[in-house]
């Protein structure tokens with residue numbers, strides 16, 4: 258649910274991340290309202306994953322500032338980001354194959370300062386993601402879509418205030434994608450703020466309260482999802498590509 262009247266949970270202010278001569282992110286500014294789902298779209302190489310990496314302090318900023326809940330993220334160590342309430346999933350599945358679903362999710366719950374509350378966080382994350390039934394299974398026994406849900410559950414078990422999802426539906430079929438959209442909306446209704454990177458424009462329209470469009474490290478436009486996908490600069494960035502679900506490379 259968007260509450261644009263409140264103080265933003267995250268302020269991205271003129272952020273740049275350069276790798277030598279590569280300007281992966283080059284002057285991006287936008288805000289994320291508490292409880293909202295914000296999407297980032299843009300062709301491959303736009304700098305979407307680099308921006309996510311900057312938010313978890315995985316890469317240093319070349320310029321600009323990231324302010325999360327009033328705290329300058331630059332002042333935190335990368336190892337403190339999760340405890341400050343920012344959790345992420347990766348573009349590829351990164352589960353430990355020798356641990357059960359429940360044990361994988363427990364790894365997320367243990368990141369929080371409140372260790373005693375971990376079992377409850379695991380149980381509610383499994384419940385929220387519909388994984389209670391398969392909690393004793395091993396990742397290799399599950400479909401790809403379900404493995405991705407375990408990743409989301411692990412991040413949710415950290416009890417974050419901001420969840421970063423980098424292409425959570427990559428490799429999923431339409432049904433699984435719809436399922437993830439439903440899950441995200443449910444988490445949003447529970448008050449969890451989310452930042453989502455996806456290529457599937459229809460999914461972004463369905464899931465997001467706010468859209469940010471990037472190309473070549475720069476912001477094209479940001480705002481209401483329907484307006485953003487109609488923006489001529491956004492269409493131009495995708496020129497020569499099929500518009501929609503098949504835009505993924």
Ligand SMILES: Nc1ncnc2c1ncn2[C@@H]1O[C@H](COP(=O)(O)OP(=O)(O)O)[C@@H](O)[C@H]1O
Nearest residue numbers: 276279281299300301302303304305306307308
């Ligand atoms: N660690 C890195 N070192 C050098 N270049 C990088 C690094 N990470 C990303 N890049 C480059 O930055 C640009 C943006 O990449 P990325 O953030 O992965 O884009 P997206 O997620 O939008 O596809 C690309 O040109 C990519 O090759």
Ligand SMILES: [Mg+2]
Nearest residue numbers: 305306307348
């Ligand atoms: Mg990426």
